[in-house]
Amino acid sequence: MLESLKKQVYEANMQLPAHGLVTFTWGNVSAIDRESGLFIIKPSGVDYDKLTPESMVVMDLNMNKIEGDLNPSSDTATHCQLYRAFSQIGGIVHTHSPWATSWAQAGRAIPCYGTTHADYIYGEIPCLRCLTPAELEDYEANTGRLIAGHFKNLDVEAVPCVLCQNHGPFAWGKDAHEAVHNAVVLEEVAKMAARCEQINPQVRPAPQSLQDKHYLRKHGPNAYYGQSH
Amino acid sequence: MLESLKKQVYEANMQLPAHGLVTFTWGNVSAIDRESGLFIIKPSGVDYDKLTPESMVVMDLNMNKIEGDLNPSSDTATHCQLYRAFSQIGGIVHTHSPWATSWAQAGRAIPCYGTTHADYIYGEIPCLRCLTPAELEDYEANTGRLIAGHFKNLDVEAVPCVLCQNHGPFAWGKDAHEAVHNAVVLEEVAKMAARCEQINPQVRPAPQSLQDKHYLRKHGPNAYYGQSH
Amino acid sequence: MLESLKKQVYEANMQLPAHGLVTFTWGNVSAIDRESGLFIIKPSGVDYDKLTPESMVVMDLNMNKIEGDLNPSSDTATHCQLYRAFSQIGGIVHTHSPWATSWAQAGRAIPCYGTTHADYIYGEIPCLRCLTPAELEDYEANTGRLIAGHFKNLDVEAVPCVLCQNHGPFAWGKDAHEAVHNAVVLEEVAKMAARCEQINPQVRPAPQSLQDKHYLRKHGPNAYYGQSH
């Protein structure tokens, strides 16, 4: 079932090591088929060079495994919560990519210092608090609930990624491919923001007018970047 | 038309990922044919592995597309302004290369700390101010005008690159190949300047006498580096 | 003798350059056959591209060479002491991997700043003191004795790596493969901890509750990560 989507999710997972975002098995990509309400995710703890489209796991939004010989990623419950909360999201990525994870460990949101950031992400990249000891009981689902709660009244498409303190980043998009793209952007932006602060510890975020201009250059009805308009 | 120049521009664009200067499509190279007054530039938002010489876009200096099926780079108006302002320039590069962009985001000019810098760039690499909200209306052209204004009474060959605050670097040269070469030099110099300041926060720029000596070792009538003199 | 184990040790050694943990010959992996009490280790100062399974050296736990044409690694006495002290250990790695070595040179234990660390290592990664001038007489064996003394009443499986001040890291595991895996984790964790402190100099270690949760997610009777439970 969903063979074409399995292939997409497989290929998106293979993009993580290709972009240098993962060490060992420290990452996972999923995508959802909204018609059937089923999502497909990488199996847990399997080496990337052992992955195949067939080894992907099919889940429903109540966390039942529908198809697959292997256990799904241990982060599946986080993905599930995000698909339930945000109907606009078609794909999700979690990694421990080093620069984004360093910001998450530092417990700081990433300010918007320039157009590389502003072209893809509107405003700072939030860093959500660590879970409480009680929340840790249901760690992965509560991570998803925390993210969903934060974005409840915000635009999940304008800010397609988030940091979870002491843990690492999640990114999303309209499909698995766009989610991986946003995870790469996040890592690049995280790297340049850290270096930028090293070069000028007094640096201030980019002017709001520049942030508006660059985000709207690529998003919304007046976008003019690329070939599709 | 201009098939040979298209091939040069194509090859120069392909040098950007080869030198690690771009992520995704975040860079573009152009070159001008001064006889016809036409310049050739990368299409907007096309993956590097999909580029061909034939996909390059031909523009005139009034921003009319003369040939090409695709939209030109969204930064085309910046390139256009620079070709109009500086007849010595034959090729231009824009990237978001990480170290140069980190300096641009930090809003600081890159001091000349040593001979690697002085061999190619005379004095510091300027960092130009962010555009005003009014200037943002015509973002790309005004970026070009700001650069042109800065270099009006300066030697655009002695300083073949610049940083635009909160944005990133531009580099240029007598042709597309030399422009890419200067973009690589800039990234390397930006990296070493940042590390140098980390190692010694009190570091001072290299003595003027050394800067003069090294620049003139490679430039001007008494140059003695390489095989051509 | 022990041909299968020689092959394992050879392959584990070859993983060091593949993971970017060594320059030149600056690393070595060993593994022990507990039944015979013999361990196998890389020869000293031989380039990785010249290594073969047959060139591995067989040693006993009294530092006698049992088989092999070449001298064993100069760090063999350290490996030997650790095998004698900890019967749970089946493989050991020593490298000068750059981030872990930078922490060792800095003389600091690596705090647990997040789940990447907590998934594999319980609590901080200790940094043991430099040897005294007297201890330097028998440098390699005393390095092993110092590590063994430190872990005497601790869980050597919960903290599968250590830093030796002014020197570098050692990592271990149930076999050579797992030891290399832990050496890679250590390097990644060391990198992110340094960057994390740069991003937020006031950063505090991750909450103990999170450290407990993540370590136990992968270790002990209630582990639920991966395919084996």
Added chain:
Amino acid sequence: MLESLKKQVYEANMQLPAHGLVTFTWGNVSAIDRESGLFIIKPSGVDYDKLTPESMVVMDLNMNKIEGDLNPSSDTATHCQLYRAFSQIGGIVHTHSPWATSWAQAGRAIPCYGTTHADYIYGEIPCLRCLTPAELEDYEANTGRLIAGHFKNLDVEAVPCVLCQNHGPFAWGKDAHEAVHNAVVLEEVAKMAARCEQINPQVRPAPQSLQDKHYLRKHGPNAYYGQSH
């Protein structure tokens, strides 16, 4: 003439990009044949992928070109001075490798923070002062004279590399291969020293007893590292 040595020098030059020590043509290796008093060096400003053994330039110690179609490296006079001053030296390398150059630009000697450094270099790596305006007239030769003067009463084999302020590193060895090896060690040591100071700004050099032990482990009559003793 000296075909075998040309091949060695060619191969040593090709090791510079392989080890990531050079961008473009920013490095050169030479070696000397002490019997004839001739040394062989890379031509100036030629791309590494265009180099051949036949393109190497043969020079005598009075800076006369003895054989070769191309100009020798612009740094030839520095190499020449060092061969004249130190009969123990058989090969010399100059690069702008990024970490070593960052220390040179910072104007600081690299302290010995650990055994990676101490295994190859005895004590700190000196950083020599910038040339005076008068000395700049004969820049390359005076760079060599400055290095020769510094090491006059020191052991050029115990410290096989040096930094020239605002410029970059030189390394040497008994032949071209060993000189490149030492240039790689220098870059690795420079990287770890910078990171080590970032991790612990109060870090102190390694104890003298450790420095003695590790240097003598690999050098001198009681060396016991590797296969040759």
